[in-house]
Amino acid sequence: MLKTRIIPCLDVIKNKVVKGVNFKNIRVMGNAVEMAKYYSLSGADELCMLDINASYQNRKTFIKTVESIAKVINIPLTVGGGVSDLSDITDLLNAGADKVSINSAAVKNPKLIRQASLRHGSQCIVVAIDGKRHKNKMKVVIKGGREITKNELITWAKQVQSLGAGEILMTSMDTDGVQNGFDSNMLKKVTSNVGIPVIASGGVGSLEHFYLGYLTKSTGLLAASVFHSRKYKIKTVKKYLSSKGVPVRL
Protein backbone atom coordinates (compact mmCIF):
# COMPACT_ATOMS: atom_id res chain seq x y z
CA MET A 1 0.00 0.00 0.00
CA LEU A 2 1.20 3.49 -0.85
CA LYS A 3 2.31 5.37 2.25
CA THR A 4 1.39 8.95 3.11
CA ARG A 5 4.56 11.00 2.86
CA ILE A 6 5.76 13.20 5.69
CA ILE A 7 7.83 16.02 4.23
CA PRO A 8 9.80 18.54 6.29
CA CYS A 9 10.25 21.81 4.47
CA LEU A 10 13.37 23.94 4.77
CA ASP A 11 13.02 27.65 4.00
CA VAL A 12 16.57 28.57 3.11
CA ILE A 13 18.60 31.73 2.67
CA LYS A 14 22.04 30.84 1.29
CA ASN A 15 22.89 27.87 3.53
CA LYS A 16 20.75 28.58 6.58
CA VAL A 17 17.27 27.40 7.42
CA VAL A 18 15.20 30.38 8.50
CA LYS A 19 11.82 31.07 9.96
CA GLY A 20 10.12 34.36 9.32
CA VAL A 21 6.57 35.52 9.19
CA ASN A 22 6.06 37.38 5.92
CA PHE A 23 9.79 38.02 5.64
CA LYS A 24 9.78 39.95 8.92
CA ASN A 25 11.70 38.97 12.04
CA ILE A 26 13.69 36.33 10.18
CA ARG A 27 15.22 33.87 12.61
CA VAL A 28 17.97 31.36 11.80
CA MET A 29 16.85 27.85 12.75
CA GLY A 30 20.02 26.01 11.77
CA ASN A 31 22.44 24.91 9.10
CA ALA A 32 20.59 23.56 6.05
CA VAL A 33 22.91 20.63 5.32
CA GLU A 34 22.93 19.44 8.92
CA MET A 35 19.17 19.71 9.24
CA ALA A 36 18.60 17.88 5.93
CA LYS A 37 20.87 15.06 7.06
CA TYR A 38 19.08 14.85 10.38
CA TYR A 39 15.63 14.63 8.75
CA SER A 40 16.77 12.02 6.23
CA LEU A 41 18.12 9.85 9.04
CA SER A 42 15.13 10.33 11.29
CA GLY A 43 12.49 9.05 8.88
CA ALA A 44 11.46 11.87 6.54
CA ASP A 45 9.97 10.42 3.34
CA GLU A 46 11.10 13.33 1.24
CA LEU A 47 12.66 16.73 1.74
CA CYS A 48 11.57 20.06 0.35
CA MET A 49 13.81 23.12 0.32
CA LEU A 50 12.91 26.58 -0.87
CA ASP A 51 15.17 29.51 -1.65
CA ILE A 52 13.13 32.23 -0.01
CA ASN A 53 15.47 35.07 -0.96
CA ALA A 54 16.64 34.17 -4.43
CA SER A 55 18.82 37.18 -5.20
CA TYR A 56 21.69 36.76 -7.63
CA GLN A 57 24.37 36.61 -4.92
CA ASN A 58 22.44 34.34 -2.56
CA ARG A 59 21.57 31.99 -5.42
CA LYS A 60 25.15 30.75 -5.91
CA THR A 61 25.44 29.75 -2.27
CA PHE A 62 21.96 28.22 -2.36
CA ILE A 63 22.86 25.99 -5.35
CA LYS A 64 26.00 24.88 -3.52
CA THR A 65 23.80 24.04 -0.54
CA VAL A 66 21.54 21.93 -2.80
CA GLU A 67 24.64 20.06 -4.03
CA SER A 68 25.84 19.43 -0.48
CA ILE A 69 22.42 18.21 0.65
CA ALA A 70 21.98 15.90 -2.36
CA LYS A 71 25.28 14.26 -1.38
CA VAL A 72 24.30 13.48 2.19
CA ILE A 73 20.70 12.30 1.88
CA ASN A 74 19.22 9.31 0.06
CA ILE A 75 15.57 10.27 -0.05
CA PRO A 76 13.94 12.40 -2.76
CA LEU A 77 14.68 16.13 -2.72
CA THR A 78 12.33 18.80 -4.07
CA VAL A 79 13.82 22.25 -4.59
CA GLY A 80 12.00 25.48 -5.33
CA GLY A 81 11.97 29.22 -4.84
CA GLY A 82 13.10 31.71 -7.44
CA VAL A 83 12.72 29.32 -10.38
CA SER A 84 11.99 31.56 -13.36
CA ASP A 85 12.95 29.66 -16.50
CA LEU A 86 14.09 26.37 -18.01
CA SER A 87 17.74 27.02 -17.24
CA ASP A 88 16.96 27.47 -13.53
CA ILE A 89 15.27 24.06 -13.59
CA THR A 90 18.22 22.41 -15.33
CA ASP A 91 20.65 24.02 -12.86
CA LEU A 92 18.75 22.63 -9.87
CA LEU A 93 18.39 19.14 -11.35
CA ASN A 94 22.11 19.14 -12.14
CA ALA A 95 22.82 20.20 -8.56
CA GLY A 96 21.06 17.01 -7.42
CA ALA A 97 17.40 17.94 -6.97
CA ASP A 98 15.02 15.12 -7.87
CA LYS A 99 12.10 17.46 -8.42
CA VAL A 100 11.89 21.17 -9.04
CA SER A 101 9.01 23.28 -7.86
CA ILE A 102 7.77 26.23 -9.94
CA ASN A 103 5.41 28.85 -8.56
CA SER A 104 5.06 32.46 -9.82
CA ALA A 105 6.90 31.74 -13.07
CA ALA A 106 4.27 29.14 -13.95
CA VAL A 107 1.48 31.64 -13.28
CA LYS A 108 3.15 34.25 -15.46
CA ASN A 109 4.08 31.77 -18.19
CA PRO A 110 2.05 28.53 -18.03
CA LYS A 111 3.91 27.17 -21.09
CA LEU A 112 6.95 26.78 -18.85
CA ILE A 113 5.23 23.79 -17.20
CA ARG A 114 4.81 22.02 -20.55
CA GLN A 115 8.34 22.83 -21.71
CA ALA A 116 9.86 21.68 -18.43
CA SER A 117 7.89 18.44 -18.28
CA LEU A 118 8.67 17.60 -21.91
CA ARG A 119 12.36 18.18 -21.34
CA HIS A 120 12.80 16.52 -17.95
CA GLY A 121 9.69 14.35 -17.51
CA SER A 122 6.55 15.14 -15.51
CA GLN A 123 7.85 13.20 -12.54
CA CYS A 124 10.32 15.95 -11.66
CA ILE A 125 8.09 18.98 -12.22
CA VAL A 126 6.13 20.15 -9.19
CA VAL A 127 3.86 23.16 -9.46
CA ALA A 128 3.54 25.03 -6.19
CA ILE A 129 0.21 26.80 -5.88
CA ASP A 130 -0.54 29.41 -3.24
CA GLY A 131 -4.27 29.77 -2.70
CA LYS A 132 -6.28 32.41 -0.86
CA ARG A 133 -9.94 33.28 -0.46
CA HIS A 134 -10.88 36.60 -2.00
CA LYS A 135 -14.45 37.88 -2.31
CA ASN A 136 -15.87 34.40 -1.66
CA LYS A 137 -13.70 32.81 -4.32
CA MET A 138 -10.55 30.74 -4.04
CA LYS A 139 -7.88 32.48 -6.04
CA VAL A 140 -4.25 31.86 -6.89
CA VAL A 141 -1.90 34.34 -5.26
CA ILE A 142 1.78 35.10 -5.80
CA LYS A 143 4.50 37.02 -3.97
CA GLY A 144 3.76 35.33 -0.67
CA GLY A 145 0.06 36.18 -0.90
CA ARG A 146 0.54 39.87 -1.54
CA GLU A 147 -0.62 39.73 -5.14
CA ILE A 148 -3.96 38.18 -6.08
CA THR A 149 -3.95 36.86 -9.65
CA LYS A 150 -6.87 36.47 -12.03
CA ASN A 151 -6.62 32.69 -11.79
CA GLU A 152 -9.35 30.78 -10.05
CA LEU A 153 -7.74 28.09 -7.90
CA ILE A 154 -9.46 24.95 -9.19
CA THR A 155 -9.23 26.00 -12.84
CA TRP A 156 -5.51 26.61 -12.37
CA ALA A 157 -4.96 23.29 -10.59
CA LYS A 158 -6.63 21.44 -13.49
CA GLN A 159 -4.63 23.46 -15.98
CA VAL A 160 -1.26 22.68 -14.40
CA GLN A 161 -2.14 18.99 -14.51
CA SER A 162 -3.02 19.13 -18.20
CA LEU A 163 0.20 21.07 -18.89
CA GLY A 164 2.19 18.15 -17.49
CA ALA A 165 2.88 18.87 -13.83
CA GLY A 166 3.70 15.64 -11.97
CA GLU A 167 2.58 16.92 -8.60
CA ILE A 168 0.97 19.93 -6.89
CA LEU A 169 2.37 21.51 -3.74
CA MET A 170 -0.71 23.24 -2.36
CA THR A 171 -0.30 25.97 0.23
CA SER A 172 -3.22 27.89 1.65
CA MET A 173 -2.22 31.44 2.45
CA ASP A 174 -5.28 31.59 4.71
CA THR A 175 -3.81 29.02 7.07
CA ASP A 176 -0.04 29.22 6.47
CA GLY A 177 2.12 30.17 9.42
CA VAL A 178 -0.60 30.21 12.06
CA GLN A 179 -0.47 26.53 13.12
CA ASN A 180 -4.23 26.08 13.28
CA GLY A 181 -4.23 23.17 10.84
CA PHE A 182 -4.24 22.61 7.10
CA ASP A 183 -6.93 24.25 5.00
CA SER A 184 -9.01 21.07 4.66
CA ASN A 185 -11.72 22.68 2.65
CA MET A 186 -9.33 24.12 0.05
CA LEU A 187 -7.28 20.91 -0.13
CA LYS A 188 -10.33 18.70 -0.64
CA LYS A 189 -11.49 20.95 -3.49
CA VAL A 190 -8.12 20.50 -5.18
CA THR A 191 -7.66 16.76 -4.60
CA SER A 192 -11.15 16.01 -5.87
CA ASN A 193 -10.48 17.90 -9.09
CA VAL A 194 -7.07 16.59 -10.13
CA GLY A 195 -5.61 13.11 -10.66
CA ILE A 196 -2.00 13.87 -9.75
CA PRO A 197 -0.49 13.74 -6.24
CA VAL A 198 -1.14 16.74 -4.01
CA ILE A 199 1.12 17.75 -1.12
CA ALA A 200 -0.73 19.64 1.62
CA SER A 201 1.10 22.64 3.02
CA GLY A 202 0.42 25.45 5.42
CA GLY A 203 -0.79 25.43 8.98
CA VAL A 204 0.29 22.30 10.85
CA GLY A 205 0.52 22.84 14.59
CA SER A 206 -0.57 19.56 16.17
CA LEU A 207 -0.55 15.80 15.56
CA GLU A 208 -4.26 15.82 14.78
CA HIS A 209 -3.63 18.35 12.01
CA PHE A 210 -1.54 15.75 10.19
CA TYR A 211 -4.42 13.29 10.41
CA LEU A 212 -6.90 15.87 9.14
CA GLY A 213 -4.48 16.56 6.29
CA TYR A 214 -4.49 12.87 5.39
CA LEU A 215 -8.29 12.93 5.26
CA THR A 216 -8.15 15.54 2.47
CA LYS A 217 -6.67 12.82 0.20
CA SER A 218 -3.38 14.69 -0.04
CA THR A 219 -0.65 12.04 -0.44
CA GLY A 220 2.09 14.20 1.06
CA LEU A 221 1.93 16.28 4.24
CA LEU A 222 4.40 19.10 4.51
CA ALA A 223 5.40 20.90 7.68
CA ALA A 224 8.18 23.17 8.84
CA SER A 225 7.87 24.82 12.26
CA VAL A 226 6.67 21.80 14.23
CA PHE A 227 9.77 19.91 13.10
CA HIS A 228 12.35 22.72 13.24
CA SER A 229 11.26 23.76 16.73
CA ARG A 230 11.56 20.08 17.79
CA LYS A 231 7.95 20.11 18.93
CA TYR A 232 7.54 16.76 17.14
CA LYS A 233 9.98 14.22 15.81
CA ILE A 234 9.05 12.69 12.46
CA LYS A 235 8.75 9.29 14.17
CA THR A 236 6.25 10.73 16.66
CA VAL A 237 4.04 11.99 13.83
CA LYS A 238 4.26 8.67 11.99
CA LYS A 239 3.48 6.59 15.06
CA TYR A 240 0.47 8.78 15.74
CA LEU A 241 -0.77 8.50 12.15
CA SER A 242 -0.21 4.77 12.17
CA SER A 243 -2.30 4.43 15.34
CA LYS A 244 -5.10 6.20 13.45
CA GLY A 245 -4.84 3.65 10.64
CA VAL A 246 -2.94 5.86 8.17
CA PRO A 247 -0.38 3.94 6.09
CA VAL A 248 3.06 5.40 6.82
CA ARG A 249 6.64 4.18 6.43
CA LEU A 250 7.88 3.36 9.92
Next chain:
Amino acid sequence: MKKKVIGLIDGQSGNIGSINKAIKDIIKGRPYQLKIIKSHFNYTSFDKIILPGQGAYATLMSNLKKLKIIQPLKRYLENNSSYLGICVGMQILSDWGYEDKTTRGLGIISGDIKKFRNKKLIIPHMGWNTINLNKDDTIITNSFDKKDFYFVHSYIFQNIKKSDVLAFTLYGQKFPSIVKKGNIYGVQFHPEKSHKHGLNLIKNYILKS
Protein backbone atom coordinates in the same frame (compact mmCIF):
# COMPACT_ATOMS: atom_id res chain seq x y z
CA MET B 1 43.85 -9.43 -7.57
CA LYS B 2 42.00 -8.28 -10.65
CA LYS B 3 39.37 -5.67 -9.89
CA LYS B 4 35.79 -6.25 -10.97
CA VAL B 5 34.55 -3.57 -13.32
CA ILE B 6 31.15 -1.98 -12.75
CA GLY B 7 29.67 0.08 -15.56
CA LEU B 8 27.18 2.84 -14.81
CA ILE B 9 25.34 3.92 -17.94
CA ASP B 10 24.54 7.60 -18.26
CA GLY B 11 21.62 7.47 -20.67
CA GLN B 12 20.91 11.19 -20.11
CA SER B 13 17.67 10.13 -18.50
CA GLY B 14 17.76 11.90 -15.16
CA ASN B 15 20.59 12.58 -12.79
CA ILE B 16 23.04 9.76 -12.06
CA GLY B 17 24.58 11.62 -9.09
CA SER B 18 22.88 9.67 -6.30
CA ILE B 19 23.49 6.23 -7.74
CA ASN B 20 27.06 7.15 -8.64
CA LYS B 21 27.72 8.19 -5.06
CA ALA B 22 26.01 5.10 -3.64
CA ILE B 23 28.21 2.80 -5.75
CA LYS B 24 31.38 4.69 -4.85
CA ASP B 25 30.59 4.41 -1.14
CA ILE B 26 29.98 0.67 -1.46
CA ILE B 27 33.14 -0.19 -3.41
CA LYS B 28 35.46 1.99 -1.34
CA GLY B 29 38.34 -0.21 -0.13
CA ARG B 30 37.02 -3.21 -2.09
CA PRO B 31 38.40 -4.80 -5.29
CA TYR B 32 36.03 -3.03 -7.66
CA GLN B 33 36.27 -0.13 -10.05
CA LEU B 34 33.51 2.05 -11.44
CA LYS B 35 33.38 3.27 -15.03
CA ILE B 36 30.75 5.63 -16.39
CA ILE B 37 29.45 4.50 -19.80
CA LYS B 38 28.50 7.41 -22.05
CA SER B 39 29.10 5.94 -25.51
CA HIS B 40 29.89 2.69 -27.35
CA PHE B 41 31.67 0.25 -25.02
CA ASN B 42 33.33 -3.15 -25.09
CA TYR B 43 30.73 -5.34 -23.44
CA THR B 44 33.20 -8.07 -22.52
CA SER B 45 35.16 -5.76 -20.22
CA PHE B 46 32.38 -5.27 -17.66
CA ASP B 47 31.41 -7.55 -14.79
CA LYS B 48 28.26 -5.63 -13.90
CA ILE B 49 26.23 -2.91 -15.54
CA ILE B 50 23.75 -0.60 -13.85
CA LEU B 51 21.34 1.55 -15.86
CA PRO B 52 19.24 4.10 -13.96
CA GLY B 53 16.48 5.87 -15.85
CA GLN B 54 13.80 8.46 -15.32
CA GLY B 55 11.18 9.90 -17.60
CA ALA B 56 9.95 8.32 -20.79
CA TYR B 57 10.68 4.91 -22.31
CA ALA B 58 10.99 6.29 -25.85
CA THR B 59 13.43 8.98 -24.71
CA LEU B 60 15.76 6.53 -23.01
CA MET B 61 15.71 4.16 -26.00
CA SER B 62 16.47 6.96 -28.44
CA ASN B 63 19.23 8.35 -26.18
CA LEU B 64 20.87 4.93 -25.99
CA LYS B 65 20.71 4.67 -29.78
CA LYS B 66 22.20 8.13 -30.27
CA LEU B 67 24.99 7.39 -27.81
CA LYS B 68 25.70 4.05 -29.59
CA ILE B 69 25.16 2.17 -26.34
CA ILE B 70 22.28 0.04 -27.54
CA GLN B 71 24.16 -2.59 -29.56
CA PRO B 72 26.84 -3.47 -26.99
CA LEU B 73 24.20 -3.39 -24.23
CA LYS B 74 22.02 -5.84 -26.14
CA ARG B 75 24.95 -8.18 -26.70
CA TYR B 76 25.87 -7.88 -23.02
CA LEU B 77 22.34 -8.80 -21.94
CA GLU B 78 21.97 -11.61 -24.48
CA ASN B 79 25.06 -13.11 -22.86
CA ASN B 80 23.14 -13.20 -19.57
CA SER B 81 25.72 -10.90 -17.94
CA SER B 82 24.99 -9.23 -14.62
CA TYR B 83 22.69 -6.20 -14.97
CA LEU B 84 20.60 -3.97 -12.74
CA GLY B 85 18.05 -1.74 -14.46
CA ILE B 86 16.38 0.95 -12.38
CA CYS B 87 12.92 2.34 -13.22
CA VAL B 88 12.98 3.03 -16.98
CA GLY B 89 16.29 1.11 -17.03
CA MET B 90 14.15 -1.87 -16.00
CA GLN B 91 11.25 -1.09 -18.32
CA ILE B 92 13.35 -1.14 -21.51
CA LEU B 93 14.16 -4.82 -20.88
CA SER B 94 10.64 -5.47 -22.24
CA ASP B 95 9.53 -6.03 -25.86
CA TRP B 96 7.48 -2.87 -26.25
CA GLY B 97 6.83 0.40 -24.48
CA TYR B 98 3.50 2.19 -24.93
CA GLU B 99 4.37 5.55 -23.34
CA ASP B 100 3.70 8.52 -25.70
CA LYS B 101 4.39 6.39 -28.76
CA THR B 102 4.94 2.68 -29.33
CA THR B 103 8.63 1.92 -28.96
CA ARG B 104 10.51 -1.34 -29.37
CA GLY B 105 12.48 -2.28 -26.27
CA LEU B 106 15.52 -4.52 -25.76
CA GLY B 107 13.37 -7.67 -25.78
CA ILE B 108 15.23 -9.42 -22.96
CA ILE B 109 12.25 -10.07 -20.68
CA SER B 110 9.04 -10.65 -22.61
CA GLY B 111 6.21 -8.27 -21.82
CA ASP B 112 5.00 -4.73 -22.44
CA ILE B 113 5.16 -1.45 -20.55
CA LYS B 114 1.68 0.02 -20.25
CA LYS B 115 -0.12 2.54 -18.07
CA PHE B 116 -1.82 1.57 -14.80
CA ARG B 117 -5.28 0.28 -15.76
CA ASN B 118 -7.38 1.89 -13.02
CA LYS B 119 -8.45 5.33 -14.22
CA LYS B 120 -9.31 6.51 -10.71
CA LEU B 121 -5.76 6.12 -9.39
CA ILE B 122 -3.62 9.12 -8.56
CA ILE B 123 -0.92 9.04 -11.24
CA PRO B 124 2.09 9.01 -11.06
CA HIS B 125 2.35 6.33 -8.39
CA MET B 126 4.61 8.48 -6.25
CA GLY B 127 5.97 7.66 -2.84
CA TRP B 128 6.95 4.72 -0.62
CA ASN B 129 5.34 1.37 -1.20
CA THR B 130 5.94 -2.22 -0.10
CA ILE B 131 7.57 -4.98 -2.12
CA ASN B 132 6.37 -8.58 -1.70
CA LEU B 133 8.87 -11.26 -2.69
CA ASN B 134 7.56 -14.22 -4.68
CA LYS B 135 10.62 -16.30 -3.91
CA ASP B 136 13.97 -16.12 -2.19
CA ASP B 137 16.92 -14.90 -4.18
CA THR B 138 20.67 -14.75 -3.64
CA ILE B 139 20.73 -10.97 -4.09
CA ILE B 140 17.24 -9.80 -3.20
CA THR B 141 17.17 -11.90 -0.05
CA ASN B 142 14.25 -12.46 2.32
CA SER B 143 15.40 -9.50 4.40
CA PHE B 144 13.89 -7.19 1.75
CA ASP B 145 10.46 -8.77 1.87
CA LYS B 146 7.68 -6.33 2.96
CA LYS B 147 10.07 -3.37 3.00
CA ASP B 148 9.19 0.04 1.59
CA PHE B 149 10.91 1.60 -1.40
CA TYR B 150 10.46 4.89 -3.24
CA PHE B 151 8.47 4.72 -6.49
CA VAL B 152 7.68 7.33 -9.09
CA HIS B 153 6.15 6.04 -12.33
CA SER B 154 2.93 5.86 -14.34
CA TYR B 155 3.71 2.76 -16.42
CA ILE B 156 4.13 -0.86 -15.36
CA PHE B 157 5.39 -4.19 -16.70
CA GLN B 158 2.45 -6.16 -18.13
CA ASN B 159 2.02 -9.48 -19.95
CA ILE B 160 5.13 -10.74 -18.19
CA LYS B 161 5.77 -14.42 -17.41
CA LYS B 162 5.12 -15.20 -13.77
CA SER B 163 8.54 -16.83 -13.47
CA ASP B 164 10.24 -13.51 -14.40
CA VAL B 165 8.56 -11.63 -11.53
CA LEU B 166 10.66 -11.67 -8.37
CA ALA B 167 8.54 -9.20 -6.37
CA PHE B 168 5.23 -7.43 -6.76
CA THR B 169 3.66 -4.31 -5.29
CA LEU B 170 0.04 -3.23 -4.87
CA TYR B 171 -1.26 0.04 -6.25
CA GLY B 172 -4.79 -0.31 -7.54
CA GLN B 173 -3.58 -3.62 -8.93
CA LYS B 174 -0.69 -6.04 -8.51
CA PHE B 175 2.30 -5.03 -10.61
CA PRO B 176 5.89 -6.33 -10.88
CA SER B 177 8.25 -4.24 -8.74
CA ILE B 178 11.29 -6.50 -9.31
CA VAL B 179 11.86 -8.59 -12.42
CA LYS B 180 14.59 -11.15 -12.84
CA LYS B 181 15.78 -13.42 -15.60
CA GLY B 182 19.09 -15.21 -15.12
CA ASN B 183 21.61 -12.60 -14.01
CA ILE B 184 19.48 -9.72 -15.21
CA TYR B 185 17.57 -7.71 -12.62
CA GLY B 186 15.18 -4.82 -12.97
CA VAL B 187 13.60 -2.75 -10.20
CA GLN B 188 10.68 -0.41 -10.78
CA PHE B 189 11.51 1.71 -7.69
CA HIS B 190 14.52 3.90 -7.02
CA PRO B 191 16.88 2.13 -4.60
CA GLU B 192 19.20 5.17 -4.66
CA LYS B 193 16.34 7.22 -3.14
CA SER B 194 15.10 4.51 -0.80
CA HIS B 195 17.26 5.18 2.21
CA LYS B 196 18.89 2.20 3.97
CA HIS B 197 16.95 -0.66 2.35
CA GLY B 198 17.67 0.84 -1.06
CA LEU B 199 21.38 1.16 -0.34
CA ASN B 200 21.45 -2.42 0.99
CA LEU B 201 19.86 -3.63 -2.21
CA ILE B 202 22.52 -1.90 -4.34
CA LYS B 203 25.18 -3.24 -1.99
CA ASN B 204 23.88 -6.81 -2.34
CA TYR B 205 23.74 -6.46 -6.09
CA ILE B 206 27.35 -5.33 -6.26
CA LEU B 207 28.91 -7.61 -3.66
CA LYS B 208 26.83 -10.79 -3.78
CA SER B 209 26.64 -11.72 -7.44
